[in-house]
Amino acid sequence: MDGYNRERDFLWMEMASRKLKDAGDDGKKWSLQNNRLPIYSPRNSVVSRDRVLNAIGHLETTRRGKALSDSDTGKKLVEEEDLRLFLEAYDYVTGDSLCVLPSERPDFIGWRSNGDPVGIEITAIVQDPANVYRKTIIPDEKHMEPSNVLNSSWAAIKEKDQKRAKVDWKHPDHTILVLRLNEARLRDIKWVFDPSLKYEYASFGFEEIWLADFCDFEAYGDIELFGLYPSRWWGYHERFEPGRKPFG
DSSP, X not given: OHHHHHHHHHHHHHHHHHHHTTSXXXXXXXXXXXXXXXXXXXXXXXXXXXXXXXXXXXXXXXXXXXXOOHHHHHHHHHHHHHHHHHHHHHHHHHSOOOEEEEOSSSSEEEEOTTSOEEEEEEEEEOOOGGGHHHHHHSTTOOOOOHHHHHHHHXXXXXXXXXXXXXXXXXXXXXXXXXXXXXXXXXXXXXXXXXXXXXXXXXXXXXXXEEEEEOTTHHHHSSOEEEEEESXXXXXXXXXXXXXXXXXX
């Protein structure tokens, strides 16, 4: 199975290289920087992370005509790590391995295993400023209230959907929105997302919407997902992998 996955990654990267030859200036810049393009996938064993990061820096520099600032570089590194964890979890839940590269609007663009285009936008669901004081009292508690998660998620989806409708958004009808949770565990708050609400999310223009639980990443080295849209992926997808246990 591992050998098959490596071969599949290689074939996807070759496909991406061919597609990017016709992708305009950005695609040409990637091709000039590397003979093999830096493509992210959950089982990518062909391209090293260092080479990916070097190419990202090159693309951002040539696109904007200046070097990345420290804050830009830090933000990009966080997005890449979030992406890696999401791709692995997405593959676990759906069985579909996405193959993507960095972009701006949305954060990443690429292809599904069947060759269909896809975009991925990752945004954080953050604690209500009015409740930040509680975090200073109990810093290790995943304390974001379930109702706050529900309301903040809806607001974030609406905001991103407005941006998705802009003319410079790539693959607007094929974008996956990932809502990053770091202050509330899905297994504790899943009840607040009542199944009667699942068709409400169809009013937005995203191809898929996911909640991603990063709370226990440091303990387990992975994340869990809750599907909001489409309805076939609705619900909390707990991980039951053999040998999954906290580090240490």
